[in-house]
Amino acid sequence: MNTAKPALLSIDAIDVHYGAVQALYGVSLHVNAGEVVSVLGGNASGKSTTLKSVLGLVGPTQGRIVLDGREIQGRAPADVIDLGVASVPEGRRVFPDMSVDENLLLGAYPRRKHKADIAQDLAEVFTTFPRLAERRKQLAGTLSGGEQQMLALGRAWLRRGKLVCIDEPSMGLSPRFVDAVYDVLFRWKAAGQTILLVEQNARIALELADRAYVLQYGHVVLEGNAADLAADAAVQKAYLGAA
Template sequence: MVEHAQSFLVVDDIDVHYGAVQALFNVSLHVQAGEVVGVLGGNASGKSTTLKSVLGLVHPSRGRILFEGKPIQGMAPADVIDLGVASVPEGRRVFPEMSVIDNLMMGAYPRRADKAGVAADLDAVLTAFPRLAERRKQAAGTLSGGEQQLLALGRAWLRRGRLVCIDEPSMGLSPKFVDMVYEVLFQWKAQGQTILLVEQSARIALELADRAYVLQHGHVILQGKAADLAADPAVKKAYLGAA
């Protein structure tokens, strides 16, 4: 059992298999309320599988996952979301034939009884993302990749999750859109939002995160405060492009 049983989120010594192939080996991590925790690593390191395990998209073959003290391993994704988890998935996963507004409102569906709160948050999202406001009636599938990433963030914003799980937010985006996305994430951090962030771009993730874990071949090989990892020669060489 990991030492942080009272943490907001605990991933405790999990293994995950895809058929006969093992993707995670004894992976443990924890997230405190109000923290931003990064999960870093290269391709096929297991970082996205770790996030999918939290969301119920894959189920560990061993170990536990606790959200606010409640075991959630093996739960269906919809049930995990109902507990107060929001997701910004890899590849955005917008509903391409639905309008921008309808996509945003899908995020607010669990809060549908709170009409005033949803309306206020929708106004806030459209103010923060003028591109989405300009394209509010446009089909989401016609947006650029960067605009779809903003839409996925806005959808999670409307969910008002106590934990937001974000998978590769910078993937495939131009530097301009990466800056826009991370500007929002820094704002969320300042507001005390709890975030579990999977990111291949270690440099910017370590600027945002309070702590981070580095995965390689399904194993946690490094963990610690983000500032310490950013200064670690091994991390610099492997993930930050240092000579």
């Protein structure tokens, strides 16, 4: 355990309820600066809910979430984003009737005062994603699923956040695009970006991540080094329900 520095993000025993239904039971996890942490699990395991409570999209009924020394549980999403968080939402959620350019620009909304930096980052995104550069003026709704995911990644990159939260980036994408998405994430990791990643695609997520947590029925059932978990039969069980 590293004791020298407190974690960038720590979730401390949170419960989340949707009406009468409890989705999370005392979930705890932490992400250190510069680390890639993945939350894995099958459908309805609570992995997305965990991410949503960090982003302020759902409010925990119990427990604390601390970002950079500040408690953020129950804060509005905009407040959390203002503290230096970027989000790649589940299902991409690009603005369909806005151009690729405008979508990217909106990613930089919290630092809209820094025009020159934004222009530079925008150029950088276009070199990383040549496909987006070709489609700058096109409406985002007309892009393919994979291109939209690239756009969502680029949009989050423009936030220049100290923590990027990514929700199921491989969902509904063909293997070629899954590879392309993860290529980008590997580069971000190499550049030192801290990432909290929620993913159903366990193998690839465990390859990217430093550490991972496995959720089942709203409980953390496994946690540890990504490499160890990748070899664990229990991970397979969590997905395939083998007896």
